Amino acid sequence: MRDCGSCEESGGGRAERCPQDGDPGRGTAWVGAAPARSAPRRGPLHRAAAGLLAAVAAFALAAPAAAVPDGADDPDVLRPQGVDAQGLPMQPDGMAGPARGLGQPITRMQILARAAIWADDHVGYSQLTFRKGWRTDCSGYVSMAWDLGRNHWTGDLHQVGERIGFADLRPGDMLLHHNRSRPRDGSHVVLFERWTDQPGGDFVMYEQTPPSVKHRTWSESGYSRKKYTSYRYRNVIENEAVWYPVTGDWDGDGRVTAGTAVPEGESWRWRLSDDPRGATTDADFLFGDVRKLPIVGDWDGDGRWTPGTVDLTGEHHDWYLSNSLRGGEPDVRVGYGDTEKAPVVGDWDGNGTFTPGVVDADGDVRDWYLSNTLAGGEHDLHVGFGDVDKVPVVGDWNGDRVSTPGVVDHDGEHRDWELTNSLDDPETETEVSLGDVGQIPVTGDWDGDGIVTPGVADPAIREWRLSNALASGIADTVFAYAGTPAAPGAAGPSPSPAVPPSPVPSPATPPAAPSPGPAAPSAGPVVPPVADPSPSASAFVPPPGVPPLDQPTVLH
Structure with missing residues (x-):
């Protein structure tokens, strides 16, 4: 058995695995799943999209604090994943400090796009090194993909998530296991991408584990599904x-x-x-x-x-x-x-x-x-x-x-x-x-x-x-002003949606051709979209004890 510092991974054998196990989570959330696939496809856009709409940001609905994982509040347990003896996650300045909680609102497409960048670059696993400010262990990887305020670890990631049922997992959600007695070699967290067949069965995931980020099916991992609880990021944008x-x-x-x-x-x-x-x-x-x-x-x-x-x-x-x-x-x-x-x-x-x-x-x-x-x-x-x-x-x-x-x-x-x-x-x-x-x-x-x-x-x-x-x-x-439909006589809707252009040349090419992404008007950075206050979507109220969102503003 190889100790990766945040999960156990068997060398040639297989640990217990049961993707069909009953769900340990409570409650339900958004219904629906990505289309079934027989095997993961490697294109970054495919992995990033998984058939989802994206590219905006919105505020998350406040909800009661998620259930605390085993050992999260136990001061006598050693803390892995780049944390100090008090359980404070290590930050890029070399000092341990509390995580800021929620980051800016983010869509599922954006979560998977961020996860795919590290997978494509084969970012190596380490509890002590950082890439663009993000710790390169399993919990730092999820912190990066969710674009949280700062680096979290498996002992506090649940605080920015809402517990959901296993069969309700959607792209960008996480499966978290924080082990009370063996946090170093028994704790881990992975990002869910899509089901391979029916919801509740095998699925494709992203995870940071030695030697580098993996994009694979759960059945390939050798992990036990019984140990993991499903969570949805509170600031994910539907x-x-x-x-x-x-x-x-x-x-x-x-x-x-x-x-x-x-x-x-x-x-x-x-x-x-x-x-x-x-x-x-x-x-x-x-x-x-x-x-x-x-x-x-x-x-x-x-x-x-x-x-x-x-x-x-x-x-x-x-x-x-x-x-x-x-x-x-x-x-x-x-x-x-x-x-x-x-x-x-x-x-x-x-x-x-x-x-x-x-x-x-x-x-x-x-x-x-x-x-x-x-x-x-x-x-x-x-x-x-x-x-x-x-x-x-x-x-x-x-x-x-x-x-x-x-x-x-x-x-x-x-x-x-x-x-x-x-x-x-x-x-x-x-x-x-x-x-x-x-x-x-x-x-x-x-x-x-x-x-x-x-x-x-x-x-x-x-x-x-x-x-x-x-x-x-x-x-x-x-x-x-909420953007109500145009009155009769006003500029009408375009007859057809914009068609994505052909692949863009390298930024080094003069009149280069690009693909779309996040930006904003000249007055400031990109502004995250906001949750609809209609009965089907809740208005934003900061969860108790959670710092405000660090979100970019509209640019002009």
């Missing part, structure tokens, strides 16, 4: 419960106004308002693959902002951009940015066009890699600004027509904004407090004075609160 706020100048009048993107079939349904208070829906169309993240920007410099999507898979972000509000196929395809960095967009050189950027989260300060073209290739600017624990935003904070970075905190009762007007050795020049931690930061020039200012969108009641000044205090404009 397709039918997504509300994604976007902001942009849709009609070119110099004012940024509200909009929404929601999944409809395999495409995004965009509903955009030209009214400063969201009184009308002036554009209503389909554009982009829902497995990719929505973004907006003025890609051709005509003064009107239009949609785009960014792919989360592969070696680099693939961007699919449209220059119209009519839907259909993208006009521009670009390959740019490491997929393990967060996409942002902005006008970095003040020429009137929006171009891509990505933001890293390694070290103490966020590193921004910005491009001034839509041709892909290497970055033109490298900027260091903002604490890595804060959410990046983008905007023209001083009216000089150049987009510059900002970050938004999520600690305390309010959101604190730190903004800079420089792309050359920037320092914080403006500090603003606006919005509650449960609200999504958005940015825009709400009054047409040429200066981008903060705002927040409340997912629970679909309320927007916008400020026209870079000063802490009460919002100047408050209104409700």
